[in-house]
Amino acid sequence: MKGKKLLAWMLIIILAFSVVGCTTPGSEEPEEPAEEPEEPAEGEEPEEGEEPAEESEKILTYSLTADVPTLDQHLANSIPSATVGHQIFEGLIRTYQGEVRPGIAEDWEMSEDGTTYTFYLRDAQWSDGEPVTAQDFEYSFRRLLDPETASGYAFIGMALKNANAVNKGEVPVEDLGVTAIDEKTLEVELENPAGYFLSMLSMMQFAPTRQDYVEEFGKDYAATAENNVYNGPFVVKEWRHEDRLILEKNPNYWDADSINLDEVHIIVVPDQMTALAMFEDGELDMVEVPAEVVSQYDDQVEYYYNGANDFIKLQMDGSSPLENKDLRLALNYALDRQEFIMLSTGGLYDPNPRYVLPQVNGVDGEYGDEYPYAAYPVEGDVDTALEHLDAAMEALGVSDPSEIELELLTTDVERTRKEAEIIQDDLESKLGIKIDIRQVPYRQRLDMEGAKDFEMVVTGWAPDYSDPMTYLELWTTDSGYNHGSYSNPEYDAKIELARTSTDQQERMDAMFEAEKILLEDGAIIPLQLRRIAMLTNPDLVGFESYFVGLSYEYTYADFE
């Protein structure tokens, strides 16, 4: 009996074998017939095979650990999407390394009070030959905030007049502060003056969008290379999901003469060590080196800050002893941030003794240079910490520090576990308090954070625009991101001043004051700025990294 069952299994296997025997060539290239003749796949004369190919065609190849989630302007909500979106779309403005340059808008005017902008569009074309119009922008801005679109990134448009009310469905989308005056003129109204607003307009969420395409393809809009239309320096040539995304130079782009690359190949390689091996094999032009092996490439890597700024949020809503300012300051002064980054990343990341990312724009240069500041000594100051601890214990009516027990929430991955343990060890040994680590999955941590269901949580914030406000607006009393329930009227007043002022110096001064208030209150525990070690092909020039919204900029990259 058993034998018969086995026989049947055997038949299945044989059947399956014969099936695969027929389909093998097809299943190697499941969606398309074989191509990639340039790849030195079979190992025949790889060096000679590569050279002529590079001369005729300039192809930049890099990898991502997962596929680009979407190229829909308004559903996009990640750095990989934004990095590609920056190349295939162009908004009113094009930024390069943070510098504001004319994009589809040739010129613009700002009203006296800084809340109304008028943009004059150039003659630009979509990749299908249609002209780019002011209506395409009007449709785009409205679609971003339309509750029906359900954009997870709608918050980026909240600077627009009535944006919040539109997104909540309280007023129709037509009430949004954007109006196409005619085909070539667009008027944009803001809630408050915002000097950084122009640079935000280069983000893909503000890129023009073709209503006819969106309506034709519905939910399948942007799902494939063909279901989308482009107006940036590149167009999507081919998109094999989870495998490769191929961009091609857009001949219809108004500034096509400045674009040197013929194609950009973005390959999905989930394992960073594999990507490194592929780079060494010459298959990739750029790779991010995993922290564990950075020391082996010391002399070749370039470092860049990717904008990620890690800190610990503290719960001040009264449910925790952290409501006590002295206790918060004791933690802040006790922590040796230098030792922390050495132990956790071997010094790849930078210790951060302040809150605002120093790289964001100040009045003329970088904010960090114009307003240097260290709220706490980088190596900690145990004496000051103990003074604050004594004060805290008195206020809390505690006689022994070990009676103070705090829970540190973090994500359940190896890196964050290590970080939490270093913090735990440092604070426990110096202050004698007790820290319990709680690890949960990433999405759960975010969920708990949003629900204010934590005492201390290791988290972070990446900038949405290059201005201190992108960090500071989180901590106003009425902010939706104020998960620690921080409230200081003085802080709120400084932020309000910075929001309404059109004088850049006055704004910056106010924001710096606010940053100091926040840290003197010990509202958060700053930890580190993430630095990425990158290896690039020595022939590749003009491949840049950036820290706001996108990770790489290769619009004007070239091979020498």
Next chain:
Amino acid sequence: MKKYIIKRVFISLITILVLVSVVFALVRLIPGDPFASEKMTPEIKANLERYYGFDKPLIVQYFTYLKNLVTGNLGYSMFYPNLRVNDIIASAFPYSFDLGMRALSMAISFGLILGIVAALNRGKVLDFTCVLIAIIGTSMPDFIIGATLQYFFGIKWGLLPVAQYKGISYTILPSIALGFYTLALVSRVMRANMIETIQQDYIKTAKSKGISKLRVIIKHQIRNAIMPVITILGPIVAALLTGTFVIESIFAIPGMGRHYVQSIQNLDYTIILGMTVFYGSFLVVANMIVDLLYGIVDPRIRVSGE
């Protein structure tokens, strides 16, 4: 026979329905929120929940899902908002299937040969070598084998591509890495069975009849020893063909494996459900075919089943 087939199909459908229901409930019990991000606000979250129908009662969502499932529609992914789960599976499965088939055929053929050679040279150097390979294969995790192969064949000697899956030469290293454990397993089982059959009476009988040594090995020994090997292959076939996370990740193969892990990390409910339905149906259908073939081969089964 007809009645028997109908009964088998019906049972299979019930199995899939139970699977879908259980997974539907379990997915929602995973702590965390699929829309959670550092920058999420309650208002934006409300829009997203309305968009995905999460504002409706769970039971309504369940029946909507079942209704779509009947028409073969697995819905749109939540993490890849423009992609249909059907399309994701359709593009990923061929890679996993192809890789699995290659690994399987390599594992079976070389595993059997190693097992037979080892058994026939019992106690000699050749046996020792084969056993060593089997021990390595069963004790070394596949990612170590994969990374080692990559290092030597890909980087150091430059013989084969390091990663990706775009031609025959690309398939060799991942197939070996994926199939090595099965190869070792097959060779061990085969060796043990060969040694066992050698002592059977029918082998002695065959030998005493004056049949040539080679003929005894092929006709009697191998034929009898191979049956238990096929028993262990059942679940292995399903596991290899539907994708493995580690190997696909190391070799950058766009197969099913990464979706199993990623979708749970992302709490991408529709992909988790879609993958489970697909994988579950794959097993259920394979079992059903076995049962049906079984019925064809052995009429007693289908008669008693009726």
